[in-house]
Structures are given as C-alpha cells and as structure tokens.
Amino acid sequence: MPLPDGVEELAGSAARGDPAARDALLAAVRPEVLRLCARLLPHREDAEEACQDALLALAQGITRFEGRSSFHTWLHRLTANRARSTYRALRRRWLVEAGGVPLPDPPDPRRTSVVAGTRLDLLDALDTVRPELAEAVTLRDVLGLGYREIAALLDLPEGTVKSRVHEARRQLRLRLSAAPTAGEGR
Numbered sequence: 001m002p003l004p005d006g007v008e009e010l011a012g013s014a015a016r017g018d019p020a021a022r023d024a025l026l027a028a029v030r031p032e033v034l035r036l037c038a039r040l041l042p043h044r045e046d047a048e049e050a051c052q053d054a055l056l057a058l059a060q061g062i063t064r065f066e067g068r069s070s071f072h073t074w075l076h077r078l079t080a081n082r083a084r085s086t087y088r089a090l091r092r093r094w095l096v097e098a099g100g101v102p103l104p105d106p107p108d109p110r111r112t113s114v115v116a117g118t119r120l121d122l123l124d125a126l127d128t129v130r131p132e133l134a135e136a137v138t139l140r141d142v143l144g145l146g147y148r149e150i151a152a153l154l155d156l157p158e159g160t161v162k163s164r165v166h167e168a169r170r171q172l173r174l175r176l177s178a179a180p181t182a183g184e185g186r
Contacts, residue, residue: 010024
C-alpha cells in the first residue's frame with residue numbers, strides 16, 4: 001500500500017521543524033505503519049502498540065530524516081525496528097508477569113493461525129542473529145524493500161546488503177529448523 005500523495009513533502013517540512021507538517025505526517029502514515037506492524041506481529045493489540053511506538057519515534061526523530069533515501073524507505077526501517085523492539089518488550093513483560101515460569105508449549109494449531117505462530121518463531125529467531133543481519137533481512141523479506149533501497153537506507157554497498165541478507169537467512173534457517181515442534185517444550 002503506497003503512502004498518500006504529498007507525504008514526501010510533508011516529511012521534508014516536518015524534518016525542518018514544522019510542527020503542523022509533523023502532525024499531518026503522523027496522521028497520513030498511521031495506516032501504513034499499522035499495516036507494517038501487523039506484518040510482523042500476529043496479534044492486533046501488539047501491532048497497535050508497536051504502531052504507537054513507531055509513531056512516537058517518528059514524531060521525536062523526524063528531524064534526523066536527511067532525505068538520503070525516500071521517506072517511505074526510512075519509515076519502513078523505523079517501523080520494523082520499533083515492531084521488533086515492541087515484541088521484545090512484550091516478551092520480557094510476559095516473562096516478568098509469569099514469574100520466570102518457562103514459556104508454555106507452542107500454541108495449539110487448532111486455535112492459532114499457522115501464520116501467527118510462524119511470525120512469533122521468526123521474531124524469536126531474529127533476536128538470535130546480529131542486529132545488522134536482523135535489520136537487513138527484516139527490511140528485505142518481511143517488509144519487501146529492494147536491495148538498492150536497503151543499501152541507500154543503511155548507507156552500505158548493495159553487495160554488503162545482499163551478504164547480510166544471505167547470512168541472516170542462513171542463520172534463521174538453522175535456528176528455525178532446530179525449533180521445537182508442537183508438543184515439545186520451548
């Protein structure tokens with residue numbers, strides 16, 4: 001889903017410190033940010049929390065948008081990082097509330113979508129790879145950015161991005177293939 005017309009201009013004005021442009025930008029991008037968060041987080045409430053985190057980070061950090069990449073690409077990076085951060089915070093909160101009790105068995109597939117369980121497994125696996133690898137593969141495989149866009153966004157050569165994505169995929173494949181199956185403890 002593309003961003004509405006005029007968002008790039010709003011982003012430029014907001015980056016230069018225009019509060020009205022910042023407010024209009026936040027309203028314009030909210031549906032896209034929520035959609036991107038929902039691609040990573042399987043539960044609507046979690047995606048909404050991540051969306052709010054991403055919009056807050058956008059409001060606080062828009063002055064750091066330099067225009068080296070398109071605003072759309074920059075927004076994807078910010079949103080992916082905030083969604084992953086929100087997931088980690090939710091997981092930590094759950095562990096504290098559970099009193100350190102080990103994670104339960106994987107969800108019953110009769111009551112949980114396969115896609116939702118797969119996304120949670122992926123988020124857990126992403127935490128086991130180096131952050132720069134996790135970021136590159138998230139931008140490429142989850143959010144669908146092209147190698148050239150990612151290279152511009154991360155200020156890296158395209159070959160480095162491809163290498164990071166390849167290595168992240170390799171590590172994730174190993175991690176996910178070693179994940180316990182339904183019925184086994186985590």
